[in-house]
Amino acid sequence: MNKKTTIYDIARALGVTVSTVSRALNNVPTISEATRKLVLDKAKELNYSVNKLASSLSSGKSNTIGVIVPTMQIHFFAEAVHSIEKELKKHNYSLLLYQSNESFEDEVNGVKTLLEAQVDGIIASLSLETQETQHFQEVINQRKCLVIFDRTHKDIPAPVVKLDDFKAGYLATQHLLEQGYKNIAFITTDKEIAIFQDRFHGFEAALKDAQISPQKDFIIRGDLSIEAGIKGTEQILKSVIQPDAFIGGDDFTAVGIIQALKTANIAIPATGVIGFANQTFSSFITPTLSSIDQQANKMGEECAKLFLKMVKQKSPYEAIEQIVLDPILIKRKSTNRIDK
Amino acid sequence: MNKKTTIYDIARALGVTVSTVSRALNNVPTISEATRKLVLDKAKELNYSVNKLASSLSSGKSNTIGVIVPTMQIHFFAEAVHSIEKELKKHNYSLLLYQSNESFEDEVNGVKTLLEAQVDGIIASLSLETQETQHFQEVINQRKCLVIFDRTHKDIPAPVVKLDDFKAGYLATQHLLEQGYKNIAFITTDKEIAIFQDRFHGFEAALKDAQISPQKDFIIRGDLSIEAGIKGTEQILKSVIQPDAFIGGDDFTAVGIIQALKTANIAIPATGVIGFANQTFSSFITPTLSSIDQQANKMGEECAKLFLKMVKQKSPYEAIEQIVLDPILIKRKSTNRIDK
DNA sequence: GTGAAAGCGCTAACAT
DNA sequence: ATGTTAGCGCTTTCAC
Numbered sequence: 001m002n003k004k005t006t007i008y009d010i011a012r013a014l015g016v017t018v019s020t021v022s023r024a025l026n027n028v029p030t031i032s033e034a035t036r037k038l039v040l041d042k043a044k045e046l047n048y049s050v051n052k053l054a055s056s057l058s059s060g061k062s063n064t065i066g067v068i069v070p071t072m073q074i075h076f077f078a079e080a081v082h083s084i085e086k087e088l089k090k091h092n093y094s095l096l097l098y099q100s101n102e103s104f105e106d107e108v109n110g111v112k113t114l115l116e117a118q119v120d121g122i123i124a125s126l127s128l129e130t131q132e133t134q135h136f137q138e139v140i141n142q143r144k145c146l147v148i149f150d151r152t153h154k155d156i157p158a159p160v161v162k163l164d165d166f167k168a169g170y171l172a173t174q175h176l177l178e179q180g181y182k183n184i185a186f187i188t189t190d191k192e193i194a195i196f197q198d199r200f201h202g203f204e205a206a207l208k209d210a211q212i213s214p215q216k217d218f219i220i221r222g223d224l225s226i227e228a229g230i231k232g233t234e235q236i237l238k239s240v241i242q243p244d245a246f247i248g249g250d251d252f253t254a255v256g257i258i259q260a261l262k263t264a265n266i267a268i269p270a271t272g273v274i275g276f277a278n279q280t281f282s283s284f285i286t287p288t289l290s291s292i293d294q295q296a297n298k299m300g301e302e303c304a305k306l307f308l309k310m311v312k313q314k315s316p317y318e319a320i321e322q323i324v325l326d327p328i329l330i331k332r333k334s335t336n337r338i339d340k
Numbered sequence: 341m342n343k344k345t346t347i348y349d350i351a352r353a354l355g356v357t358v359s360t361v362s363r364a365l366n367n368v369p370t371i372s373e374a375t376r377k378l379v380l381d382k383a384k385e386l387n388y389s390v391n392k393l394a395s396s397l398s399s400g401k402s403n404t405i406g407v408i409v410p411t412m413q414i415h416f417f418a419e420a421v422h423s424i425e426k427e428l429k430k431h432n433y434s435l436l437l438y439q440s441n442e443s444f445e446d447e448v449n450g451v452k453t454l455l456e457a458q459v460d461g462i463i464a465s466l467s468l469e470t471q472e473t474q475h476f477q478e479v480i481n482q483r484k485c486l487v488i489f490d491r492t493h494k495d496i497p498a499p500v501v502k503l504d505d506f507k508a509g510y511l512a513t514q515h516l517l518e519q520g521y522k523n524i525a526f527i528t529t530d531k532e533i534a535i536f537q538d539r540f541h542g543f544e545a546a547l548k549d550a551q552i553s554p555q556k557d558f559i560i561r562g563d564l565s566i567e568a569g570i571k572g573t574e575q576i577l578k579s580v581i582q583p584d585a586f587i588g589g590d591d592f593t594a595v596g597i598i599q600a601l602k603t604a605n606i607a608i609p610a611t612g613v614i615g616f617a618n619q620t621f622s623s624f625i626t627p628t629l630s631s632i633d634q635q636a637n638k639m640g641e642e643c644a645k646l647f648l649k650m651v652k653q654k655s656p657y658e659a660i661e662q663i664v665l666d667p668i669l670i671k672r673k674s675t676n677r678i679d680k
Numbered sequence: 681g682t683g684a685a686a687g688c689g690c691t692a693a694c695a696t
Numbered sequence: 697a698t699g700t701t702a703g704c705g706c707t708t709t710c711a712c
Binding site for chain 4: 004006007008018019022023025026050051052053054055056057058059060
């Protein structure tokens with residue numbers, strides 16, 4: 001309990017030098033099996049535990065990775081972090097967690113903090129506020145491995161893991177069309193965030209391919225939330241022509257849509273509703289909500305693998321990869337008009 | 341970009357020594373404003389960034405805390421970690437995250453890893469498998485700050501932050517009784533985990549105080565899950581006497597109960613249902629589910645504060661605190677029999 | 681196969 | 697107010 005045992009203590013007890021102990025502890029091949037065993041036994045006997053700060057400082061490798069996400073309160077990010085940690089742990093990496101709380105300033109600070117902690121790399125998803133990306137450039141300049149996922153930014157010359165959000169929007173729309181819905185409303189955000197815009201563009205493309213021209217009154221760009229879904233639906237229902245299906249920019253908005261439809265006594269899935277993200281609650285609400293799964297776990301796993309691949313290369317940025325995952329359509333009752 | 345700037349570079353550029361630079365950088369009072377400014381400017385000019393590994397190694401304080409939770413896939417833990425990180429960040433602590441994945445072996449390994457990383461303390465919630473607690477004793481032996489939350493264990497002589505789960509069970513039951521329900525069923529787990537057992541004991545106590553003797557057939561101890569809720573309900577409904585209310589050991593089980601009741605064409609809240617944990621989905625399902633909130637954020641915050649308090653004391657374990665938070669009853673439609 | 685010794689970048693007495 | 701100088705515990709190159 002007193003002073004912590006160091007490799008010097010082991011060396012002294014064994015009458016060898018610290019380099020021998022270090023070699024034994026690190027499985028360096030140029031050491032005899034006999035002394036290795038001797039060292040290992042003595043280490044256990046003395047209840048030795050490495051000081052990673054010292055070894056990291058000395059070796060220049062911390063075996064720690066930093067992860068920056070907007071907030072763990074968003075289920076998607078919690079899932080992604082779960083998978084990242086799980087995967088990286090297998091390869092003896094530790095994970096320093098930093099939440100930007102959707103603040104640009106915090107994000108910049110996060111990068112700084114992680115860099116000071118000498119992480120071997122950073123896996124990040126951007127805050128809603130982030131426009132400039134100089135702070136991430138600094139990570140690359142220091143030759144540390146950087147991977148950006150989900151909330152990406154075109155100005156960051158680093159590998160990316162994301163979902164094909166255009167396809168997600170296309171899939172959702174196509175599904176509605178296949179179910180016989182024709183007048184589709186879309187309630188989403190006006191913010192310039194790629195994933196949301198891409199979803200919307202996918203929607204437009206699917207309509208175009210089906211030779212349907214979208215109705216202006218049916219498109220609302222404001223916020224994403226239950227309230228936004230309610231308000232948006234109420235507004236759209238005032239139109240002369242009524243939509244026969246609604247797409248919510250995310251599942252929360254879709255829940256709002258469902259609530260507003262119920263209030264207006266409009267039956268679902270006679271009128272269809274679909275969302276994005278496949279939140280946990282989506283399969284529990286009534287009717288169960290069709291959605292597009294974001295593949296949070298797969299995304300986290302890919303991030304981790306990409307990072308591991310990068311650290312292995314001498315020049316991590318020689319070939320910048322872009323991993324685009326396929327969205328998965330989850331069909332549930334809220335759009336089940338024709339199947340029985 | 342080449343070699344990283346160190347305090348030696350700054351010292352050399354300014355013709356002073358490293359101690360001066362160190363002092364200036366760390367706001368040590370015994371230094372003239374003039375040189376401090378000089379150093380700070382030069383540091384910025386040279387794009388200096390501290391190496392925390394070095395300062396931690398040298399000072400013996402890492403300003404890093406380790407957090408061990410079963411899994412971030414459980415919303416409660418994601419919320420708790422969110423709050424811990426948010427609170428600790430204010431005080432310049434970084435957070436190393438480790439998931440035990442409900443495995444005892446992983447948990448032991450987590451403690452080892454975090455200790456090797458020289459964290460200043462550990463905040464942990466136990467895995468379902470954990471029976472022995474020697475690994476946590478080691479944390480205490482090393483005089484590092486340990487805080488256990490939610491999933492606690494009586495053998496660990498460390499401060500604890502938890503919910504009053506007995507009261508939670510009592511509150512839920514009392515609420516049902518107040519709403520006029522009299523024959524209450526309880527579907528929960530048979531595992532010996534304090535929080536679940538405490539909830540059940542609270543239930544028993546509330547019945548006893550109301551001078552109602554619980555019906556044996558109405559108590560099912562198996563698993564906690566939607567399926568368990570469905571199966572349990574189906575079984576209970578076979579009884580001659582039918583319950584007029586159900587308590588699910590957690591919200592998932594309660595969802596299963598609701599589904600089974602719907603299938604059996606039993607109206608809710610004529611028959612009442614309540615759960616525990618106040619999951620996100622609980623307010624979205626139909627009918628909205630009454631539940632007992634676990635105060636994840638408050639719990640995380642209290643853990644962080646307790647930790648900060650401990651590190652300030654020279655002997656962190658002189659007075660072992662136990663913070664017990666009050667459960668909060670969330671009344672929703674699933675138990676709203678008499679209010680309008 | 682093992683030893684000697686120079687760092688890694690910073691802190692913190694102890695001097696001056 | 698600033699300089700000197702030992703470390704912190706480990707890795708790693710160069711000898712032997």
